[in-house]
Amino acid sequence: MPMRPTGGLKQEWEPIVLQKTKTKAQDLKNPKAVNQALRTGAPVQTVKKFDAGLNKKTAAVNARKLDEAAEPAALEKVPVDVRQAIQKARIEKKMSQADLAKQINERTQVVAEYENGKAVPNQLVLGKMEKVLGVKLRGKNHK
Structure with missing residues (x-):
């Protein structure tokens, strides 16, 4: 048989407010x-943060400069004879493009891009297209 607590149990519903005390570091902020x-004349230490007060992203600017400086390397597209x-x-x-796409398990847009030379x-x-x-x-001897 479980034991029951003896004596009067009561709850107090008065709010308790907790406050932080200010430290010297918070005062200096x-x-x-x-x-x-x-x-x-008290000694005050100041630290300048990197790019503090600047409203620009330097990484994006540098990436753009690198892209502009380098020669654009065009990706190889599907050759005309393969198309x-x-x-x-x-x-x-x-077969329609949709039929071919279904048989090679790709989207119709992929087949269209190969035939247009954009892929x-x-x-x-x-390889899938060759089989189907x-x-x-x-x-070298593709035809």
Whole structure:
């Protein structure tokens, strides 16, 4: 049998307010206290933060300068003969771009980009297209 507490239990609902006391470091954050210390000749240590008061991002500016200074390296796009081979093989098999995309498990937009020459060639995608279309799209003798 559980024991019950004896005596009167009561709750007090009076609010208790806790306050922090100010330290000297907090006083020095106050501009008036710093000015007062300077007037009286007390030693005051000041530390300037990096880029304090500047309203600009220097990293972005430096990145832009680097991009402008370097020669633009264009990514290799799908060659014209590969684009034509994909289109020709797809049309011979009477497939739409959507049909080809479904068979290689890619989006229709990917097939369209390969045929338009806007895509950066991916060997995995080209390999899938080779299997479905039955044409060679990679290597020296692709046709």
